[in-house]
Amino acid sequence: MAGDGCEVSDLDQDKYDSAENVKIICLGDSAVGKSKLMERFLMDGFHPQQLSTFALTLYKYSTCVDGNTVLVDFWDTAGQERFHSMHASYYHKAHACIMVFDVQRKITYKNLGKWYQELREYRPEIPCIVVANKIDADIRVTQKGFNFGKKHNLPFYFVSAADGTNVVKLFKDAIKLAVSYKQNSQDFLDEVMRELENFELEKQEAEDLSEKEDLSEDGEKPKAV
């Protein structure tokens, strides 16, 4: 599937509508450790598919949730984050998001806002987990408060891809959230309507996003309380 000259059909995402398939995407700046987290979770079962055409790496994982088989595709960025924005297909049909920053680099925390905003443009409702990686570098950071999660009412995990702290828990919880989102989200037609609405909104916003940054900040305030 990941062979050379793969066509867009390789990225056929219809399967994510079927009951047993879920899609979980990873977001965050370059070098925050997204791939290392994946590798730590999958260990020997780690067989990524590089889709270089799409600057994308897919990791497949199968598990059981409440007695049902679940086939998970984890989507990792393979450098696409360098464009400071992901292609729409990256978000398409995603059921959960793992959003990572590096506790050693302030800018990666600051950039969470941008990633989160983009995520919500495409996927307004999906569960999202905020992940503080590299706590092995200085365990004292775990005593500190990071407001981003609280502010947006998102679960927040301190993890280390190096020593393994909370990595497995993170991924298992993400899978559970993805599955329950999928079961509880409205029917297919509603999804289509929502995507269409977003598409319209997005077109409008794209035109004057840069001047309106202050406005959108104000717009978010009530949500944050």
Add this chain to the structure above:
Amino acid sequence: MSYMAKKCGVRFQPPAIILVYEDKEAGKSRQRIMPIRNFSKYSDCSRAAEQLKNNPRHKDYLDLVSLRQLEKLYKLLKGHLKGESLKVTLEEIKKEETIDPEEDLNKLDDKELAKRKHVMDELFEKNRKKKDDPDFEYEIEVDFTKDEQAESCGWDDASDEGF
């Protein structure tokens, strides 16, 4: 390996990499002077380090000396050739080895990004628990929940509103 590297340094004049090692077979401490030739203030330090490390005559002696350390020694020499003080050169080297927490790595090209990742990988490897380690556990759960009075990370300042 019968050569146990103890110390490795650089001599500026005449330029040479000097290794102090123990010859295990003879049970003696020895010094090896490896002259540096064709090296100028424009030379590429990582390439020079690689060439020395792979030099058939020196290879066995340098087995325990990291490429990184050799590269650093060449950087010291290069700084000297440029007329910098040792202090300045050392500061430059240190800067290259540390990550600027404010730098946006999304904006770097592949080569520069790879350099930063290399620096970060060192800590990763140092702290890494491998599957073969005796105390390895696949699932490690630690609860870091704290009371509400927790000190802020200091990153949620005024621009916090931007979130």
